[in-house]
Amino acid sequence: MDFSQTYFELFDLPATYALDRERLDGAYRELQSRVHPDKFVAKSEAEQRVAMQWATKANEAYQTLKHPITRGVYMLQLEGIDPMAATNTSIAPAFLMQQMEWREAIADACRTRDVAMLDRLQAELKSVYHAVDAELAIALDETQNPAAASDLVRKLKFMDKLIAEVGDAYESCES
8 A cells, every 4th residue: 555645546536526425434434444453463563564554544534524624625735725824714704794693693592591593594504505615626626726716615614614503502592
């Protein structure tokens, strides 16, 4: 095995954002079955160490590729772009305003313990998340537009945080 392989190469998958999750899961299980450190307990220390390195790389690769945001970031990093760099802060003002409105709505629903409002917000946020995710797939896989993909990865991260905030709001309504 070659440590310089990309995560996609490691699992013998095409380097696409819209990857087949079942194929990824199967490739991960197959690779782990070959490199898991338990299979090397009777081997030399050097072989055990290499097995541990491979198992670690397989875990990192799997965790990166299975989540849309980290997969998008990784694909851009392969192109030499860090969409999460502190200097990369451009987000459309309309999206920022919408985000503030959603945050206010979450706070209002939480304050009034309006679970129905939280349900509506959660559905809306998930719908927007899926739309942004689909746009990101197009930007990375079809149009190869890294600037648009960088913006979309950041939007997806915002959406993910907002969805988590709704989950937190549910918990505070229950207490």
